[in-house]
Structure formats: structure tokens, C-alpha cells
Amino acid sequence: MIHFRDKNLIPIWEKLQSGIELTFEDGITLYGSNDILSIGKMAHWLQREKVGDAVFFVVNQKIEPTNICVLSCKFCDFAVKKTSPEAYEMTIEEILSKLNDELMEVHITGGLHPDWEWDYYVGMVKEIKKHFPKIDVKAFTAVEIDFFSKKFKKSIEDILLELKEAGLRTLPGGGAEIFSERVRRSLFNQKIGAKRWLEIHKIAHSLGIKSNATMLYGHVETFEERVNHLLKLRDLQKETNGFLSFIPLAFQPGDTGIKMRNQFTSAIDDLRTIAISRLILNNFDHIKAYWIMLTEELAAVALNFGANDLDGTVGGERIAHDAGAITPMQLAKNKLINIINDANKIPVERDIYYRPLKLYSEKIVGKVSYINTLPFFQNLNFNNYKIFTAPPRQLGFLFKEGFIDAGIISLVDYLEKESDYRLLKYGIVGNKNVKSVILYSKVPLEQLNKKCIAVSDETSTSFRLMQAILELKQGFDLNYIREKISYRKTNLSHFDAFLTIGDDALKFMNNKPEQFKYHYDLAQLWYEWKSLPFVFAVWTVKNTLSESQCEEINQLLENSLKKFFDGKIEIEKFHLSNLKLSSGEIADYLNNLTYRIGVDEIKSINIFREIYDQLKMSNKNIMNLIERF
């Protein structure tokens, strides 16, 4: 609930709760409001809907191979000409000497050098991958890509493909500045404009290269120009879904002459820009509070205003530093962890694609990010615990690494750690069917032998269940490929079948994929085979908790379920529009599941444990599972 001081914001809040995207006018209303707390609360709400309490960071290093640049942009006091005494150029050896095995990501951007050859850039990426295979390379803004294309007379596609071949993973989001011809002409008239920037990112996305997006604010741009910038990004994201994160960059006046040296953006402008970005960019998963420019203190506050990423340890941050950012160059990982914990969030060390690697917080409850956990969580108040939300497979990975103290965990992941965890009396159970674990196939099930099946990259248990049915029961030999599966995605057509689970599966309910005429509910197949319900996930706690603490949690879960199913089930509109289902359809779906683990459920778990052990023994089939992002 929000007590709006500014009543003009109420219609915007209603839209957000219904999952309706904001308009240009809404953006202007937000920027015109001084009710920063209400704006923050809305953004924090959406942030938590998207990622729960997680705040990401990456152990990274920034490399700027040269400050020599053929452009002269007014807002930049990093770039110099070749003849300047401050000019520098790094060799590949020098670049490699700045890297180490601790790093997960390197961020490379620099000036547009007049003389360097194409081979140098490709070689840079190749050599990094050769010496540090673990480091993911994020390199070259759209401005540099455009420069390469013109200088080396190659198409954007060829430039990107050669870099990808060399090992480039993603493009950084820089060079977007502000999408306004007016501002471009006045501040950076030699640099590419909005159209070209967006075009290059679109091509990158089509080639499987993800990217970030930025916006430079706090110089001469207007609020309209900021809102337009965000809308252009949202439009491209709708088309490609290729942006990983958005980073608003506060202008650092330094010696640029655009503003006085100490005229930094106001803290309120920084916070609302982060919050408004979160609200308008509803199709972006991550909004970054770039602490190097915001100051550590304000970045910490921003984690309650819509930001869920602190960038990283960064290392040598020359561009922002030269223009007067007051933050120390290198903030140790521990400092980032402290900032995030202070803000009551969960520090999540990530890789370049935002896959969680490690959590740094005590008392974490794991929650599968699907609507079917809502009956447990809608009324659950876990004092002093933080909730980490993720799809089953990611959650299972962290669970197996010991980062999760309690939570609802995919069955097979629990089975891997049975000796360290206690089973509670609750779970997610499909009785005679489940409706959200579906195998879509072009051919009848009986004809699937030797075929290739796309498997949702979110599943742990459902995949094993499918293997059990198809391999052990039917005796098939199959190939599997991990895929991101979305009802909007059209590139599933080269598979014979695909397995979708959770919310993605629900989205298919009213949008059946045409080519895949046959669909099979895996809980139903299990029931037909074993005459038992299937337990997909279980509530479990570390066995360091006492019997009475477990009983306490059981009681909390019981109360929570009772409260949820007592009377008419109310589902927030936000979920409805997200899942493309009606309130009745979701209520039917949730009512159809079982949430309590009884005798039959235990029997089913015991049978499946044996099957699972058998599947693990015959690792031939597991080897077929090609891990691909």
C-alpha cells in the first residue's frame, strides 16, 4: 500500500499493478513529481516482483586500451589526441597483465584509435580468452563497432561475428548518451545517433550477442528526451529481448565545461531516474546502480528505489574518474557485499548473463519464481529471513552449494542433499495432472525415439521425470538441448519436441504452439504409470534447525496455505497480464495442485528416488544433454 502525497501518481500505480506498460505522458508525470518516496515504493515493488531481494554484482575489471580518440565530444574529458602528453596505448601484453584468475568479466571500451588495425581488436579478445578462459568478454560500444565497420570496410554483421568467433560474449551499453538529435548536435555531433546505436544492438541481438543499454543524464537534456530514450529502448527490447540490463549514468561535469566542476546531479534526480527507468522499462530484468558515479552511499539507497545490480569491483575506472567521480578506484568485493547486506538485500555474485554463482547472506529462504508458490508466500512472514527467488534449476544449483537455509526446492536437488536437509510437510504436487509441466511434440509420444527435444533451461526435476518416462518406461534413445523457452519464441521449429515448465508452460495454455500438435502432461503420464501423484518440489530446511523450529515453519506454512485458499482466491492483476490467463484460470490451476506431503507423496518420492539413481548411473543420456546458453 502506498500513501501518495502526489495524487497524480495513482493512475500510474493502477496501471503498474495491472501489468500495463507506462506511456510517454506517465513518464513526464513521474519526472514532474516531487513525491520521490511514492515513486521509489512503486519501483521497489516492481523490482521485487522481478528479482525478489537479490542484488547482483560481478567480479570484473574495466580495461581502456587507449584514450586516443578521433572524436571530440564535449562531455568527455577522457579522450585526447595522439600528440597529447597524456595519450596512452596499451599492448595486448599490457592488457593481459591487468587481468587475473579471480575475474569473471572484463569490460573493454576505449577511444576510437586512428591507426590500430582490425587484427589488433580481434587478437585482444582471442588472447584474453586464450589466457583466461573463465573470463567473459564484454567489449566495444556501438560507437566503436560502427567505427570498426567504417574503418575496416566490413558490415556490422561481419564485425560482430568475427568478434563473437574470437570469444566476445556481450556488448557494453555505452555510447547511447541521450537519444536526441538536438543534444547530439550540440554535445557530440561526431558520434553516432540513436538510430545507428539501436540498429547495431538489434543486429547484435539477432546474432545471439546480448548487450546492455545506458543513458547519460544530467547535462543539457530535457525530461522529455529522457523518457523518449527509455521508450526507444523498451521498443527494441520488445523486438529482441536482447538487453540484459539498463544503466543510467549521471553526468560527471569535471573539466568538460558543460557545467561547473562541482555541479553533480542531485541525489533525488539520481534516485528518481533509477526508479523511473525501472517503471518504464518493464521488459528489462535488471537496472544497475553504477556506484562509481553515484557514490557508494547513494548506490546503497538506490537498491530500495528499483536498482538490483551494483555493477562490480570494476578496477581501473578511468573515464568517470578523470571527470571527478569521488569514489575510490577499486572497491573490494567485500565492500559491495556490505553495501548490499546493509540495504537488507541478498548479495548475489553473478556471471555475465546474470546467472547466480554465490550468495553472501545469512538466513536465506529459496523460492521458485513461479505462480504455484504463491499459496505459500502470499501470506508468509518469515521474520529476519531474506527471500531469494529463481527458477528451479538455478535455485537448485545454489541449494546444492549450501547457500539456501530453507525453501521450496526442486525434488531432485533435494534428493542430492537429503542428508543435510530435513523434509517439511509441504511441497508442490501434481495429482493426476499438473498443467504446468508439458511436453509439446510434433509427433505422437510413441514416435519420439531418436528425436531431439529442447528442454527448458529452468528445469531440474521435470527433465528427470521426462527422461524416466521416455527412456526407462518407453526405452527411447534421445538427444536433448537446453533452451530458453518462451511462448513468444519462434525458433523452436527445428526441434521435434520441447519441454516447458512453470510460468512459461502456463503462458502456452492459451497460445498453443501450432506445429506441436501433441501435448503431454508429465504428471499425468506418471500417474498412468505409477498410479501416484508426482512431487515436483518440496519444502526443506537445513538439518541444523531443531525439531521445534521445523514445526514452527510447518505451522507458518499451514496458516499461509489456509489463508490463501480460504474463500475466493484473489490474484493480483499484475500476475494475470504476465501469465496471459484469467483470474479463474489461475485459481483453477492452483486449486488443482496439492501442497501437502502425505503418505502417497512419500511413496512417490521413494519410487522416484530409485528411478533417479538409475538415471544417474546411465550417464550416457546425461552426456547427450548439451549445455548451451
Next chain:
Amino acid sequence: MDTKDILRKAFDGERINEQECLQLLSYNDLLELGEVANEVRFRHNPYEVVTFVVDSNPNYTNVCNVDCTFCAFYRKKDDPDAYTYSIDELIKKFKESANRGITTILLQGGVNPDLPFEYYLELVEKTRKEVPEIHPHFFTTSEIIGMSEVSGLSIREVLIKLKEVGLNTIPGGGAEILSDRVRKKISKKKGPSSSWLDVMREAHLLGYKTTATMMFGHIETNEDIIIHLSSIRKLQDETKGFTAFIPWSFKPENTPLEKHIKTYSSPYRYLQIIAVSRIFLDNFPHIQASWFSEGKKIGQVALHFGADDFGGTLEEENVHAAANFINRSTKDEVIELIHGAGFDAAQRDTLYNILKVYHKKPVAQST
């Protein structure tokens, strides 16, 4: 009671008790706290105006016999960098300050036993006489207790004499944490919390107006903070003599206490303290954002979490500067910071009378 119900209660204007306040101090939804604090703030000060004072914060001496472990400023008498200004030197400084448009001098110093009571009386008297543009906001409770010891007069008599020569406000420093458990550890010689409260009570009863401060982020617990807030709320119920509450976080560098502190108090904690104190101290007219100790950006944010005053321009601030925390500002910059936070800026005097309003630019299409 559920924390949400406590917040509801405060939002509706009801007083919350110590137990409820304790619950708010461990509540982790910062924006919920901010929202209620902001409501209380606008109940006290219904305008989108934030006040500030053009002041200077010199120190007349750094010689001190109190030995607080959190202080990086004080020296022993024989230390090479020990100093004590003469009255003429100070008056000269004040005149220069007045010429720069300064209206308030917040003067504090060490507790220097070599200074006679007459020094203090003469200083106030000469300031009033020779620099009438300046409002003297002099001497914390520790110094007043020191004067009482040096002169053999009672606290009340010291305050009466100071009042006769023209002092009518005193700063709220030296409160630290008004919990004897903590004071014994960090400022033993400053005496129990009752000594601070007693001086303040006497002062209020004699018609002085004062502020109250709180230094947190060292070894205190939430319970200690509650004791502090509760003590000053009770006194305020009695006297109505406090104008504002000013919490600030401990800056550990160069202090003996440093080694006992693991991390800086976070901005998150600062905003939480601002919000909770605005909610709990329902009888305080103002809560002050301490931008000089928390940084300008967090100072701005605090204005949306319950604070309605931005403190002083602080032309000279030796105590914090000694802890490598230099943060100065000019009047223009303070006005710009307040405008940037979305408020009109109003210059005030020490008694919170508004002298001049600087309106922010209307919310335009452009930044």
C-alpha cells in the same frame, strides 16, 4: 503489535511508545518508514520548504580534559598543536564572519580547565556588543559543567550569568548516546546522561532554546538509541525547549574508538534513524539532516525521510575535518542542494525564524 500497525498508528498521528519504536528500528522496509516519517514531517512543517542557517563552526580551544574515545579533535595542554584563542582573536574572526554574511556562530571547544569563567562571559558579552549581526550559539553542556567546576557556581547560576550577558541558545552537542552503559565506555569523564539532561533542563527552564544531538554507529544497541530518544522526548514534554534533533553517524578515523568499530554506519542506517526519530519525537518541531557528516547526496535524500532542516553552511568545521572528513559548503551550494532535492530553501536564524526564502525553479520540462 505488527510493525505495519505501528506504522499505521504513527501515520494517523498517534504517539508510539518505546517498545514500538524499538520494533521500527529493526524494521527492514526503509521506504515504509520514510513514508510515515514524511507524513509526520509535513504535519509539523506543511510547506515544501527546507530551512538552513548561514553559520560558522569555529573552535576556541582544542585543549580538553574529558578524553572521549570517539574524538579526533582534542589535545592535551602540552601537545605541540594545542591552541586556545584569545577573546580578541575570536571577536576578529566573528567580525570577518559577519562580513561574509554569517548570522550564527556555533562555538564549541574542549573543556579547558585553565580558562576562567570570566573568559566565557566576556566572550559572549563582547560578541553581542561588538558583532551584533552574529547570534552566539555557544557552549555545549560539557563546557557549561566545566564552567561550573572552574567557578564554583551551580549550573543554574552559570546559565543565569551567561544569559545576562546575552546568550539565549546553546547547541545540543555532547549528548552522544544518552545511555549510561555506552557513556561509561566512550566518554566516561563526561558524566552520566543525567548530567547532559540536567543542564538542558535548567537551560530550558531559564528560557534558553537548544538543540539535541545523537551520535550513533559505534558501540550502541537499538535499546541504547531508544533510551536516548525517550529521554529527550520526556524532557521536551516537560520544557518545550528543544528546537531540533540532529542525529549523526560516528566517524571513526583517527579516534581511539576506531579499533572497536568494524564498519561505517551505512547510509541506510542513517536514513532509518532520521525516519524513526521523526516518527518517535512527535514533540520536536524540526529534524535536521546532517549533510556535513553523511555527505551531500545522503543529506538530500534525508529531506524525504523526515528531515526538514539542512543545518548550517558551516564555514569552519574543525572537529569533523580532523577525522579526515572534510566537507565544506557555501550558502549558494546549500541552496542548490535543497532545490535539487525538490524543496524551496529558506534561510533561518538560530531560533528557526525564517529570514529569506529562495524559491526553487518551477518544475520545468528541462532539468
